[in-house]
Amino acid sequence: MKEKKPFIYLNNAATTWPKPRAVTEAVTASLAAPVFGAGRTAGTEGEDYPTLAREALARLFHAGPPEHYIFTQNATDSLNLLILGFLAAHPGPCHVLTTALEHNSVLRPLHELEHTGRISLTVVPFGEDGTVSQAAVQAALRPETRLMVMAHGSNVLGTVQDVGAIGEILHEHGVYFIVDGAQTAGHIPVDLGTLQVDAYAFTGHKGLFGITGTGGFYLRDPGAVAPVRVGGTGTDSFSLLQPQEMPEKFEAGTPNYPGLAALAAGVEFVLSVGVEAIAEKAERQTASMIRALKEEPNIVVYTAHPTLPIVSFSIRGMDDDDLGFILARAYGVVGRTGLHCAPLVHQAIDDGKGCVRLSLSWFTTDDECRTAAEAIREVARHADHSVDSA
């Protein structure tokens, strides 16, 4: 009988697991009663999950009104709606800035638009510390620059960008600023009330502890973006044009009620623990894991001082996919291998080969971090022991 391996889930930058009990209970409760939504039922009783989720998000991000939080399928969906919606609202030539830290959720929409000639695009590089400097952004600006889209947190390096300072520069030049918060929402304090950010995209299933298939964006000025997905809202049904009120302007079709029940519960969980406490624990555990890995000379750590709970690394002389396979099969440590949908980051740090990424959540224990680090060090010690005798 084979010994049962532990199961250490460290792929939380992809999707957090486990979920707080309140989240799974909220999903079950949402399915145990008929859908309740104004304009969609004559029923008078039930939970208004979209409103609960909007109000919780407004408290978490310190910015309101809650109606300015729009729900989508995920962060990629949010970014597509924001980018295409901004361009629909601003016809004419458009130069766009983005960064080499981006996920394909930003790179692909922008490169598709560049490919069709709708925009011109400049990709701003990042420095050795894994951040994009204000000077680099300043240098990339042109008179015709209208839009910048950038990641708040890198999903490979774990670094967080100073979007406040960059936003100030952009706004001095009249540039609209969309921030991809897929890796920061719920992980670190984000004050959208004071940050010079025009729109902030988030996903529900990562740091906010919701389930997959949920996401959204915060939009400061609804007039700056046009809706590109329109349809039934359950309101103003005589009008054959999309209502302009928020949130109906951007939300067409029946919402994902179980998903929003989960999101509301997840955000409430984050609020109850405190995002500062979440960030503090993550920083301590991540630093400790990186220290442990750096003790082994065969291990190359790409995240020297990440703010987010992300540890990206490789082992000299070992294919990263083999490494991920070994960690999962022999040690029960589940991370993610490859390019992490961020090809330009990997071009800069590992010649595009890819690496292994481990990512923590509030539920990750110190013991799991120690066990995972020890497993990686053990594999690294075997890295040169290839015994191919062919």
Add this chain to the structure above:
Amino acid sequence: MRIIRSIRHKSCADGTLMKEFVLSAPLTEEFFMYLKGFGEVAAKPGIGEGFYTFEKPDCFSIKGFAGDTSVEVRFRHEVIDLTTDFVYSLFALYRDGDPDLVTLKRREAKVVARVHEHLYGR
């Protein structure tokens, strides 16, 4: 030993298509030693119960642990239709340590010729 079913697949950044197969019996060190007759095998016996990789250049690679009843195969995308059947044969004709090498070598020669023609025109 046979491939029972495929349980996972993904397109990889290096242009390969990965498929994970469930096997009718656990992998063994002997099985990978047998694969040496058809390509390059590397072993890291100190990891788990032994980690093995097999590389058939231009065609596919296999990786797995001794004792596991699943295996990962990466197919070179352009020639997957030409090579999949041979992968199944490598498992099926191993016959628990008594492989049908004559049949396998004949099939290997055919597959390699077709792959080279497809990739290099010769």
